Amino acid sequence: MKINYLCKMIKKIGIILVMIFAGAFAWAQDTDTIYNLEVDYNAPVIYEVAALKVEGVKHLDKEVIKQLLRISVGDKLQVPGDDISLGIKRLYRQGLFSDIKLIADKVVGNQIYLTLEVEERPQLTTINFTGIKSSEEKKLIEKTALSKGGYFTANLKNRIKLIVQNYYKEKGFNNVGVTFEQTPDPDIPNAVGLKINIDKNKVVKVRDIIITGNDNLSDHKLIKAMKKTKEKNWRYFFRSKKFSEKEFKNDRVLLIEKYNEFGYRDAKIESYKIEEVEKNRINIHLDIDEGNRYYFNDIQWVGNTVYSSDFLTRVLKISKGDIYNKKLLDDRISNDDDAVSNLYFDNGYLFSRMIPKEIVKGKDSIDLEISVIEGQQATINKVIITGNDRTHEHVIRRELWVYPGDLFSKTKIIRSIRELANLGLFDPEQLQPDIQPDPENGTADIVIPVVEKPSDQIELSGGYGGGTVIASVGLKFSNFSIRNIFNKEAWQPLPTGDGQTLSLRIQSNGKYYSQYSFSFIEPWFGGKKPNSFSVGGYMSNQTRLSSSYAVSSVNPGEDQQFRVWGASIGLGRRLNWPDNYFTLSNSLSFQRYELENWGGFYQFTNGSSNLLSLSTTLARRSIDNPIYTRSGSDFSIGLQFTPPYSLFNDTDYSALDDGHQDKFRWVEFHKWTFKGKIYTPLSRDRKLVLYTGTEYGFLGYYDKDKRSPFEGYSVGGDGMSGYTAYGSDVIGVRGYENNSLTPIGEDGRRTTGNLYGKMTMELRYPLSLEQSATIYVLGFAEAGNSWYDFEDFQPFNMYRSAGVGVRIFLPMFGLLGIDWGYGFDDVPNQPGASGAQFHFILGQQF
Known part of the structure; x- marks a missing residue:
């Protein structure tokens, strides 16, 4: 039985070998011989090629085909022979021909006249995918490198199928079907259109x-x-x-x-x-x-001369007995902001390296031996700015913390990028410094590429208050150049490039109210130090907004008018203590308020008030991006005060009624403000950000009988600036109607708060961080309230709300947004002031 089985196997193997030899013989017959010429394989003949023609070509270059054949006129050609078979095989391997024949036209003596007859494969004139999106088709064309004018071969077919299937496998489609259709092109001979049909089937989950x-x-x-x-x-x-198999790996x-x-x-x-x-x-x-659980044991440093081993261990923040954590070790050596390697990078040791070696001790202990290769200190050779088409180079360089000749410092490079981002003139997502080290010379070039973005804005904002809609239109030029204002060539359309800010604004409801304002800011006054200079002015005029503002003591038929004008000048400077993120700003301002039959809001209805005040603000700002902030903080404490006029005279203001001109001829107060914002990234890609903020304000007095009728707080609503003409700060608390959280006095009049508090928490995530538009969504929880007297202040008695929103920042128009908030707490005597509320944000940030 075994012998019979063996005989059958030998027979099958023999048949297979015969088929292989027969195929090889047939291939040899087809490629090493010449048509129309009888040959003797036992007696090859050598001919001289007298002529060689190429026929059947429609698209290809005949001379290129001859070069691939490697047979030329004048060559000595053995028939049959290897030169013929190898040449034809080379042509077949190109995948361009479906049939190839070498034909002898005639033989004269030892000279042979040849014709190479080829049949080209059809040329592709159109390539279309079906069953997929146009965006996917574009990516597949790039991956397969398909192009019109190519040839559809068996190899290309298999390659396309493999690329398509692998592309969709990464997206979770493991059962993708790929079929091909070729349709002759009626307009072009020997050309076809290729249709690639893709059936993705369902995603494998x-x-x-x-x-x-x-x-x-x-x-x-x-x-x-x-x-x-x-x-x-x-x-x-x-x-x-x-x-996805790739993602699973x-x-x-x-x-x-x-x-x-x-x-x-x-x-x-x-x-x-x-x-x-x-x-x-x-x-x-x-x-x-799982294996055993390991713990850090002894930590040794080798090669360190700049810093002691004990100091490096303290900075490492890993102690003997701590649970082994590979990620923590890598972060503490290289990745964290206060990592050990940054000690060296900030001290010029750009070429330093730290190589941890783990030595297993026993069953559960790891000794660390960290080799420190310090190298030489590197200095900065060049600081190169690229991409600034509009902004003058000195505006960029004055914000940098790195200079040629300085020791290399990673922290200073990061700080430089942060400062450039906060200018608002460049795309912060593309501010990526390119450090080009030169180990031979111990130097490094720092290339800072900037991508300028439109910084000038048309500001459109609006709000509803006082019974009317108030709209604003403004122009803000954030990269203005006042020194080129008389240079005609610089007006394109305005002189730009010096980083100055010029703002012009008109606010009106079209009939009853109008306001005009301007401001100018020079961030580097004098050009040598970061001392800012600002100047501004405004004037407004308001007539009776609605009959609701006419009270019984005022004849509604009489003219009612409220005029305000003012100006301010300010100076600010950057401090180096407690650290160089601090700034101190001071400003002097004057406002004049003129009321004519204006009742229902202030303590007096006719007369004028003058307000001369000095403001000082101490701030620390370390945010990384003014548009979509991922990290950092912004704290400020401010004081605005007027001279204490009541202390300089013997007037008894308690004896004067509210309408007496002397009581408010010169307004006096002291005003304290605190604001704090913290931004914390929550995800690895630093896109999911938690924003927490708190702010408080207090308007005090020198004499309780001479309280200021202005500079209080209007709390609640969208925070829009529709009430600025009334001389009060507008504090938004979403989920409540505008001004609904402002105290109501004993006489039933809506006044302004002299004290307010607000707390905010937002979770933000960006949908787009492109230069053309920054878009992010948010969810918020908020609480706020205001009080008339300090004795009424209850910091935990706040009106709470929560909701969701979206922000869109367009370079031309600034910030746009909408919030839906729900106020959880009822407001006394104001039904409907809480609950579900929509708030529109135009040109303003909460």
Whole structure:
């Protein structure tokens, strides 16, 4: 029986060998001979090629075909021979021909006249994909490098199919079907249109992830560690469940890294299995070997001369007995803002390196030996600015903290980028310094490429207050150049490039109210130090907004008017103590208020008031981006005060009624303000940001009988500036109607608050950070309130609200937004002031 089986096998092998030899013989017959010429394989003949023609060519170059054949006129050609077979094989390998024949036209003596007859494959004139989006088609054309004029070969077909399937596998489509259709082009001979039909089928999704062997870390913690591979679970409701082999491979690495963070240095995935449980649904099985848990033991530094080992260990912030954590070790050496390596980078040691070596001691201890290669200190050779088409170079350089000849400092480079971003003239997402080290000379060039963005704005804002809609139109030129104002060539359309800010604004409701204002800011007054200079002025005129503002003591038929005009001048400077993020600003301002039969709001209805005040503000601002801030803080404390006129005269203001001119001829007060904002990135990509803010204001007096009728606080609503003509600060608290949280006096009149508090928390996430538009969504919780007297102040008695919103920053128009807020607390005597409220934000940030 075994002999019969062996004989059958030998017979089959023999048949296969005969077929192989027959195929090889047929190929040899087809490629090493010449048509119309009888040959003797046992007696080859050598001919001289007298002529060589190429026929059948429609699109290709005949001379190129001859070069590929490698047979030329004058060559000695052996027939049959290798030169012929190799030449024809070379032509076939190009994939351009469906048939090739070498024909002998005639033989004269030892001379042979040849014709190479080829049949070209059809040329592609159109390429179309079906079953996919146009954006996907564009990407696939790039990946496959398909182009018109090419040739559709078997190799190309297989290549396209493989690329398409791999492309969609990464997106979770594991069962992609690819078919091809060729249609002759009626207008072009030997040309076809190619249609590639793609059937993506359904995405393959993960139903369950089954993990075994994990005794110390929970399934949830391990699945959470995987970035893209998620199972069908309520915890991952907002995460994609589609399966990608490429992402699963990356996620297996992340899973082990999570074990490393908890001390399991030897953890590994023993095995994994992908189980198809139904069509387009899989289960993933992972078997984990956790290994032992390790702890840091002794830490030694080798090669360090600049800093002592004890000091480096303190900066490392890892102690003997701490749980082993590979990620923490890498972060403390290289990645954190206060990492050990930054000590060297900030002291000029650009070429320094730190190489940790882990030495296992026993079953659960790791000794660290960190080799420090300090190298030489590097100095900055050149600081190169590129891309500034409009902004003058000195405006950029004065914001930098790095200079040629200085020791290299990573912190100063980061600070320079932060300052440039806060100018608002460049795209902050593209401010990426290019450090070009030169180890031979111990120097480095720093290239800072800037991408200028439109900084001038048309400001459109509006609000509803006092029974009318108030709209504003303004022009803000953020890169103005006043020194070129008389230079005709610089007007394109305005003189720009010096980083100055010029603002012009008109506010009106068209009939009853109008306001005109301007301001100018020079951030580097004198050009040598960051001392700012500002000047501004405004005037407004308001008649009776509505009959609701006419009170019984005032005849509604009489003219009613409220005029305000004022001007201010300010100086500010950057401080170096407590650190160089602090600034101190001072300003002197004067306002004059003129009332004519204006009742229902202030303590007096006729007369004028003058307000001369000095303001000083101490601020610390370290944010990284003024448009979409990811990190940093912004704190300020301010004091505005007038001279204490009541202390300089013997007037008894308690004896004067509110309408007496002397009582408010010169307004007096002291006004204290505190504001604090903190931005904390919550995600690895630093896009999800938590913003927390708090602010308080207090308007005090020198004489309780001479309280200021101006400079109080109007609280509640969208925070728009519709009330600025009344001389009060508008504080927005979303979820409540405008001005609804402002105190009401004993006489039932709406006044302004002399004290307010507000707290805000926002969770922000960007949808677009492009130069053309910054868009982000937010969810907020907010609380605020105001009080008339300090004795009434209750810091925990605030009106609460929550909601969602969206912000859109367009370079031309500034900030636009809409919020939906819900006020949770009823406002006494004001039904409907809380609850669901929409707020529109135009040209203003909360």
